[in-house]
Every structure is written in structure tokens, then in C-alpha cells.
Amino acid sequence: MDEGVWERKYHLALERMESDEREFRAVEEVLRRLSLRLAALVTAPGAEVAALLERLTAELRGKPSPASIEPMLDALAGVVTRLDDDSQTEGGEDAATVEALRADIARLQELLATVSARLGDVTRFLAGELEAARSGQGGSHELDARVREEMRALGEKTLAASDLASLQAEVNARLSLIDRHFSEYREREDARLAAYRHRAERMRDRVEELESQTTSLQDSLRREHELALTDGLTGLPNRLAYERRMAEVESEVRRGAVACVGAFDIDHFKSINDAYGHAAGDAVLRIVGQTLARELEGRAFVARYGGEEFVVVFHDTAPADAEMLSQRLCLTVEALAFHASSRPVTITMSGGITRFDAHEEATDAFDRADRALYAAKRAGRNRCVLL
Numbered sequence: 001m002d003e004g005v006w007e008r009k010y011h012l013a014l015e016r017m018e019s020d021e022r023e024f025r026a027v028e029e030v031l032r033r034l035s036l037r038l039a040a041l042v043t044a045p046g047a048e049v050a051a052l053l054e055r056l057t058a059e060l061r062g063k064p065s066p067a068s069i070e071p072m073l074d075a076l077a078g079v080v081t082r083l084d085d086d087s088q089t090e091g092g093e094d095a096a097t098v099e100a101l102r103a104d105i106a107r108l109q110e111l112l113a114t115v116s117a118r119l120g121d122v123t124r125f126l127a128g129e130l131e132a133a134r135s136g137q138g139g140s141h142e143l144d145a146r147v148r149e150e151m152r153a154l155g156e157k158t159l160a161a162s163d164l165a166s167l168q169a170e171v172n173a174r175l176s177l178i179d180r181h182f183s184e185y186r187e188r189e190d191a192r193l194a195a196y197r198h199r200a201e202r203m204r205d206r207v208e209e210l211e212s213q214t215t216s217l218q219d220s221l222r223r224e225h226e227l228a229l230t231d232g233l234t235g236l237p238n239r240l241a242y243e244r245r246m247a248e249v250e251s252e253v254r255r256g257a258v259a260c261v262g263a264f265d266i267d268h269f270k271s272i273n274d275a276y277g278h279a280a281g282d283a284v285l286r287i288v289g290q291t292l293a294r295e296l297e298g299r300a301f302v303a304r305y306g307g308e309e310f311v312v313v314f315h316d317t318a319p320a321d322a323e324m325l326s327q328r329l330c331l332t333v334e335a336l337a338f339h340a341s342s343r344p345v346t347i348t349m350s351g352g353i354t355r356f357d358a359h360e361e362a363t364d365a366f367d368r369a370d371r372a373l374y375a376a377k378r379a380g381r382n383r384c385v386l387l
């Protein structure tokens with residue numbers, strides 16, 4: 001059950017308890033007035049009324065339960081009727097007192113019935129829903145037991161009380177105790193709720209912390225993953241990324257797609273390194289790689305295979321189209337205005353292209369593209385060969 005629902009139930013229970021307490025206070029007030037009136041009557045009609053009260057007390061002793069309050073009041077009503085009759089016979093001297101007493105008794109009867117019903121509700125509520133919500137922590141159960149005990153003791157003392165004054169004192173004492181139990185219960189529940197909120201807040205902080213740790217872990221894993229698939233010099237996908245892509249293309253080709261593989265290698269790259277230095281060689285690798293990626297964007301996957309060699313996977317491209325695109329690439333690279341040590345350097349590139357056959361492995365297609373590349377080298381470089 002969520003905290004809001006629990007709190008609403010808790011406050012509802014408190015409101016009902018407070019209302020019950022008010023009812024008790026009203027009962028107490030009526031009892032007080034009742035005792036005064038009875039005391040007045042006892043002194044007036046003498047032995048007969050005393051005998052009636054004695055009989056009433058004995059009757060009450062025989063029924064030790066809250067329900068016995070009602071027979072007690074019926075008996076009191078009988079006394080009042082008798083007194084009423086007598087008073088009319090004797091000239092109505094006490095008629096007003098008797099009438100007031102009868103009204104008090106009726107009101108007391110009604111109030112006790114209400115209190116009894118409300119207490120039943122509270123008891124059921126505490127023993128049932130609230131108990132379940134607290135998952136056996138025992139607070140409401142304890143309160144329930146204590147209230148029950150006070151009510152039982154109240155019933156016993158009421159029956160045992162020989163006069164209304166002591167009954168009134170008992171009622172007062174028991175009501176104070178019940179009130180104290182409710183206060184203790186309320187304090188305990190407030191403390192428990194505060195502790196619960198504190199725990200919930202700590203838990204939420206911890207969850208947020210874990211979430212942020214998870215996010216940063218995922219980010220760093222994603223970065224690691226990207227790094228593992230990227231060539232550090234050119235920023236292009238590396239050989240591992242190429243192999244993964246080829247695994248995907250392999251199944252596409254098996255399902256009927258048309259794909260070609262191209263192997264490209266910068267011509268006489270060693271001499272560029274030798275003439276202008278390794279850094280210039282690196283710059284050539286970067287500019288050639290970027291040119292391939294830019295020119296083939298959306299049409300092919302481009303990766304640095306290793307050294308000065310690049311590999312291209314043309315998807316949905318027939319071999320003749322792949323060859324035409326490759327020739328155009330060679331022309332674009334040749335036209336690059338590259339300078340090293342303030343001198344223009346002509347870069348050329350050779351390429352070998354082949355179709356990825358549906359019945360072969362990715363490595364077979366690559367090997368054939370590589371053979372086509374060396375055929376292009378042998379044929380004089382700065383060209384592409386389709387095999």
C-alpha cells in the first residue's frame with residue numbers, strides 16, 4: 001500500500017478515535033447529571049427507591065459485558081416510571097425532576113448505543129486494515145488490545161459499582177486511560193511515519209545514485225565500444241568494424257542482395273614516407289580516408305583495413321557500378337591538392353573490386369578483391385580492376 005493511502009487511513013482512524021472520545025465525554029457528562037438526580041431521588045422516596053437501585057446493581061452484576069448497559073438503563077427507566085407514577089399520585093411534587101431524569105436516561109441509552117457501535121468499528125478497523133498495512137508491526141494491535149482491556153475493565157467496574165458516584169469515577173479513570181493510550185499510539189505512529197519517510201528518502205537517493213552510475217557506466221562502455229571499432233589515425237571504422245559489417249552483408253547477400261567489395265591501396269606510399277616523413281604519410285592517410293568516406297557516403301561502407309590499405313563495401317550496387325564509382329574515386333584522389341614541405345605531392349591510389357557471391361565466405365570475396373588490387377598495381381597503378 002502506498003504511503004498516501006496509509007496516511008489517509010491513519011488520519012481517518014485518528015478522527016474516528018477523537019469522535020469516540022467526544023462521545024465518551026458526553027456519556028460522562030450525562031452520567032454525572034444522572035448520578036446527581038438519582039442521589040436526589042434516593043433521598044426522597046426512601047426505602048423503595050433504594051431497593052430498586054439494589055436490584056438494578058445485582059442485575060448488572062449478572063451480565064458482565066458492554067451490552068449489559070442497555071438492560072441496566074431499561075431497569076433505570078422502570079424506576080423512573082414508578083417514581084413518575086408515584087409523583088403524580090402524590091401531587092406531582094417531583095414530576096419535573098423525574099421527567100428530566102427520564103430524558104437523561106434516554107439520552108444516555110442512545111449515546112451508549114452509538115459509542116458501542118463506534119468502538120466496534122474502531123476495533124474492527126484497527127484489527128483489520130491498519131494491522132495489515134503495518135505488516136505485523138503490532139502498534140495498532142497493541143492499541144486495540146489496550147482499548148479492549150479498558151472497555152472490559154470499565155464494564156466490570158460498572159457492574160461492580162455500588163453507586164453512581166463510584167461508577168462515574170470509574171468511567172472517568174478509564175476514559176483518561178483510553179485517551180492516554182490514543183496519545184501514545186499517535187506519538188508512536190508519528191515517529192514511525194517520520195522514520196519511514198526518512199528511509200524512503202534515503203532509498204530514493206541511493207536509487208538515483210545507482211541510476212547515474214549506471215548511465216555513466218553505459219556511456220563509458222559505449223565509448224569503449226566505439227573506440228574498439230574506430231581507427232585512431234583516420235577516424236574511419238577499423239578492420240574489426242569491417243569484419244562485423246561483412247558478417248551482416250553476408251546474410252543480406254544470402255537473402256538476394258547485391259554487394260561488392262573493393263580493396264584500395266595508396267601507390268608508392270613508402271616513398272611518400274621516405275621523402276616527406278612519417279607525419280606527412282599520416283596526413284596522406286587521413287586525407288585519402290576522409291575523401292573515400294565523403295565520396296561514398298550513403299552508398300558504401302568505408303574502413304581502414306591496415307597500413308595504407310582501405311576496404312569498401314558497396315551495398316545494393318552491381319559490379320559495373322562499383323567499378324565506375326571506384327574509377328571516379330581514383331580520379332578524385334589524384335586531383336587532391338596535397339602539399340608536403342610546401343611542395344605539391346601527387347597521390348594516386350589503386351583498387352580491386354569484386355562481387356560478393358551468395359555462396360562464398362566474406363574472406364573469399366576480400367581475397368579476390370585483394371588479387372584484383374594487385375592486378376591493378378601490376379597494370380601500372382592509379383586504376384581499378386574488376387575481378
Ligand SMILES: Nc1nc2c(ncn2[C@@H]2O[C@H](COP(=O)(O)OP(=O)(O)OP(=O)(O)O)[C@@H](O)[C@H]2O)c(=O)[nH]1
Binds near residue numbers: 265277280281307308
Ligand atoms: N606514415 C605511416 N606509414 C605507414 C603506416 N602504416 C604503414 N605505413 C607504411 O606504409 C608503407 C607501405 O609500403 P609498401 O607496402 O611497400 O607499399 P607502397 O610503398 O605503397 O608500394 P605499393 O603498394 O606497391 O604501391 C610502409 O613503409 C609502412 O611503414 C602509418 O600508419 N603511417
